[in-house]
Amino acid sequence: MTFTLxxxxxxxxxxxxxxxxxxxxxxxxxxxxxxxGEIIERGHAEEGQNINGRILVLPCSKGSNGWSCHFHSAMRAGFIPAGWVFTKMDSRAGVAAVVLGVPAVADFEDVDPCEVIKSGDWVRVDGNTGTVEVTRKD
Structure with a gap:
């Protein structure tokens, strides 16, 4: 099954x-x-997962203004997401998206991508048009 957001x-x-x-x-x-590039946040549902080559689907950023610095440091070490999908883009997420320079879409109005996309789904992010094509893992 494939659908577009x-x-x-x-x-x-x-x-x-x-x-x-x-x-x-x-x-x-x-x-x-x-x-x-591994998620090391204690108790996080995806703790132990690696961000490298993945499409990160996040509601927004989380934490301090240094949020983007840690993703940048991981990128410098060779661990970079392939793209970003943000429910709503806040200033920290915006800085991270620019610094990493990978395709990003944001500001969904009618749907929460964190609810309809599942980890493991194959996702195509088009930052030019704002479309996200999702193919279910199953």
């Missing part, structure tokens, strides 16, 4: 990858390992 294109480009959905977002500080 519509949002606002935030960072141009197209990327595909396996979804990593984090309805509670991820902390920056002590949330993502700067050296492995």
């Amino acid at each position: 519509k949002a606002r294109g935030a960072i141009r480009g197209v990327a595909e990858g396996e979804a990593l959905v984090c309805p509670e977002s991820i902390q920056g500080w002590a949330g993502v390992s700067d050296t492995t």
Whole structure:
């Protein structure tokens, strides 16, 4: 089954990858390992998962203004998401999207992508048009 969601294109480009959905977002500080790209936030539902090559589906950012710095450090170590899907883009998420320069969409009006996309789904993010094509894992 495949379906398409519509949002606002935030960072141009197209990327595909396996979804990593984090309805509670991820902390920056002590949330993502700067050296492995692994989610290290204690008690996080996706603790132990790696962000590398994945489409990160998040409601927004979480934590301090340094949120984007930790994703940037992970990128410098070779661990970078393929793309971003943000329910709503806040300033920290916007900075991270620009710094990483991977395709991003945001600001969904009629749907919460954290509820309709599941981890493991194959997702195509089009930052040019604001579309997200989702193919169910099953």
